[in-house]
Amino acid sequence: MFSERWLCFCCPPMHKSPRRTIVAPIEQNPIQPESRLQLQTSRLSNRQKQKSELHLAAVVIIQTWFRRRRALFEIRRKTAWTIYQNIEYAGEQNQLKLYNFFLELMQTVSKNPRDATVAAKVLRRSSSLSGLAEELELKQLTSPTIINVESSYQGPHIDKPINREHFEALILAFQRGELLHAHYVLLILHELRHILKNLPNINIVSTHQTTCVTVVGDLHGSLADLMIIFHKNGLPSNENPYIFNGDIVDRGFQSIEVFLLISVALIVYPNNIYLNRGNHEDHVLNLRYGFMKEIIHKYKSHATRLLHLFENIYSWLPVASLIDDHIFVTHGGISNITDLTIINQIKRQKYVSVLSPSFIIPPNEDEFQIGNIPNDLLLEWRQILDLLWSDPKQSDGCEPNTYRGGGCYWGPDVTNDILEKHKWSLLIRSHECKEEGFDYTHDKKVLTVFSASNYYAVGSNRGAYVKVITNQPPLIVQFVSTKSSHKSLTLWERVSHVEEQAIQNLLEKFSVNQNRLIREFAVVDRKKTGRISINEWCDIVSRVLNLHLPWRTLKSRLVQTDSDGSIIYESTFRFKQLQVTLSVPTSERRTSLCQAIYRNKDLLETVFRAIDKDNSGVISMKEFTDVCVSLGHHNGTKFDGKQIMDLAASIDLDKNGVIDFNEFLEAFRIVDITDHFDDES
C-alpha cells in the first residue's frame, strides 16, 4: 500500500552500547605502556602461544585504530550539531526580539510616528472582530463554495462524510506529490474547525480501551517522517490512537500535506486522535518560518483565504493533553505558575496568536500603555504562552522571558512542584530538536520527543515517537528518513553532509559580516602582516557573529593558517561573497548597507509579509522604507531612509511607487567565489 520511495531504518540501536568487556584480557603492565603483546593465554605450546599472542595483538591494533578514526568523525558530527543549534537559537532569539520590539513601541508614545505606524500595521493583521461577526466574516471569506473545481483537476476528490477511504487516498496522492485542490482543503479545514470548537482546552485521553496511545513530536512539514511513523506504528484508528504534540507546520516543505492528513485522521476518528497546539501553529511565526510561503507558492490566488482560515483554526486547537490523569503532554512545557484549573477556564479562541495576541495589544490605539492591562489578564496569557514556548533547564528556578514573548526556562524544582500539585508522574513535551529524537531530563520526569529526523541536515538527528502503554514505562521508538537513496547512509556520509551544510552556513555569515570583521582584524594587526593569532581570530569571529562555537576546532575548515600557526585572516572570505545585482557601481558605504540588509533578510521579510495584506508580494515604497528604518533603530544597524531608497531604485524596483520585496530580497545572494561560471549560490 505504501510507495517504495522511502526506506525505513527499522529500530536502530537506541542507546550507545555499554563498554565492552575484553575477550582476551590484557595483562596490567604499567612499565611497558606501548606493549600490546602481553596477553594471557591458556595451556598451549610455546610456539602456539606466540602465534596466538601475535594474532590477538594484530586484531587489537586494527580495532583500536578503527575506533580512533570513528571517534574523529564523531567529533566532527558533534561540532556541526553545535553550529546548527547555535544558529537556530540565535535565529529564534531574533524573532522574539522582533516582537518585543513591537510591544515596546506600543507601550510608549513613540517619538517617531513612523515606528508606530509600522508596528500598528503589522499587529493589525490579525482579526479584531469578535463572536458572531467573526463567524460570518470567516464563512464569507473561506467558504469552499466560492471556489470551483475545474474539470481538468486530476487530484483526489473529497466529499462529506469524510471517511477512511479519503484518508488513504490522500496518503497515496501526497506521496505521489499531488496537490489537493483548494476547494477540498477548505472543506476539510472547516470540518476540522467544527470539531475543534467543541473540544476542551485540555484533551482528556484514556488508554483504558486501547491499552496504548502514541505521542508524536514536532514534524515541521516532514511528510517523509509522518509516513515512517505510520509505517512502523500503524495508521491512526480507533484501536491505534495518536496525540500530535504541535509544530506540525513551518520549516519543512510539505506542511500543508502533513496538516491535512492529521486533520482528516482527526475528522474520521475524533475520539482517538488528539492535537496539541505548538508555538508554530501561529500566523505570526508562519510569516517567517515558511508555512505562509508554502501556501502562497502552492495555492497562489487562494492563499489569502487559506491563511485566514488557518489563523482561526490555530486558535481552536487544544493546548495540551492529559493521559490517564497522570501524564501531561504539551508542546513547550510548564512554568512556576502552571495551573490546570486556571487553564481549563480560559477562552482559548481569543488567542489567535499566542505570541502577540491582538486582544491584549489593541491595534487601533497608537498610544498604548502596557500598564493598562489588568494583571489577571497578563497571568492568563502567561499560562498559555508558557505551555507552548517553555524549555527545561538544568538548574533550579524559573526564568520568565517577561510577558512579551518566549515562555520560561524552568528547572527541576519547578517540575517537582507542578507534577506534585497535579498528581502527575511525567511530562511529555517537544519543541527542542534532540540528536536521538528524544531526551529524558529532570530525573526522568520530563521527556522530550522530536519527530522530524534530519532536521538540520541529512544525518543530523534521528526522529522518535513515544508509545504510552497502560501501567508501563513509555516505549520510545527511533527512526530516520532517507528519502533520496535506497542505500542507508554510513557514518562517514552522514558526517560529511551534516558538516558540509554547517560549514557553508558559517562561511555565509563571514561574508555577510565582512566589513565588520575586516575592521576588527585590522585593529589587531597593526603591523599589517595580514596575520593574527588563533586566539585573536576566535575572539573576534565569536564576538562579531555573536555565535559561541568551538572556533578552535573549526578553524582548520574555515581559514588558512601560516606555517608558524597564525591565521591569514583574509582567507576567512575566500569562499563566499555577498553579491548584489545593481545597475550602479557600489561604494564602500553601500556595501555595508547591503551586508546589513542581508543579515536582516529574515526579519525584513517577516515584516514585509505582515504589511502585505493581500499577499501580492508588493508594498508601497514608503512602507518599505519605513520598515527598513524602523528595524534599523531596533537592531542597532543604520538604515538611512535615503540610502535605502537609492538602493531600491538602483535595483530597478521602483515602478509606480510600489516595491516588489521578493525581487528586492532576491537581489542579494551569497555566491561561491570559486565557481566562475555559475552565478547561482
Add this chain to the structure above:
Amino acid sequence: MATSTDATGAVPDQENRVTLRDPIRESEERANQARIKRLTDAFNVFDQESNNTIPSTELGTVIRSLGLVPTEGELQDILSEMSDDSNPDSIHLERFLNVMNMILKDRRYQGEPESKILRAFQVLDTQNNGYLTEEEFRNYLCKEGEPFNEEEFQDFMTIALDDETNHKCTYKDFVQHLVVEEND
C-alpha cells in the same frame, strides 16, 4: 611575564634585584598552556550543559579526538584515574586536565607506525592473499580482542571493502584510511 631585558636576558624585578630569565621554563610553560587550551576545547565539545563535566561514555571520543590511540582496556584505566566515586557517570574538567596533561606530556598512547598496522593485517591474512574477506573480518573483529559491536562493524566494512560487490579488502590501500591525521 618578562618585560624589558638587558643583553644577558636578565630582568629587573620590582625591588630591582635581577633574576635570570629561564627560556626553557618559559617555553615549557607556554607548551603547557597550549596543551591545556587544546584539552579544554576538546572537552568543551561534549560539555552539554557548560558545567565543566562530560559524561563518562564520551571520554573515549574526546581522548581519540586529540589524536591518541588507546585500546579499550587502556581507556578503562584512564577512566578509573579520572572518575569520581561520588559521581561515576561524569568526569570533571579538573581531573580530566590533570590526567590528560601528563599523558600528553609523556606522549603516551601514540599508537603504532603505519608499517606495524600493515603488519597486523598481514598476520591475519594467513593465506597471504593480499586481501581479507568480510567473513574473515567478522570472525576476527567481532569475536576476538576487543570485539566490535554490529554498528562499529558495519561502519568498518563500508570503508574497508574495495567495492560493494566483491566483499574483499585490499588492506594495503586501506591502512592509509586508518592512519588519517586531523590537522590541529
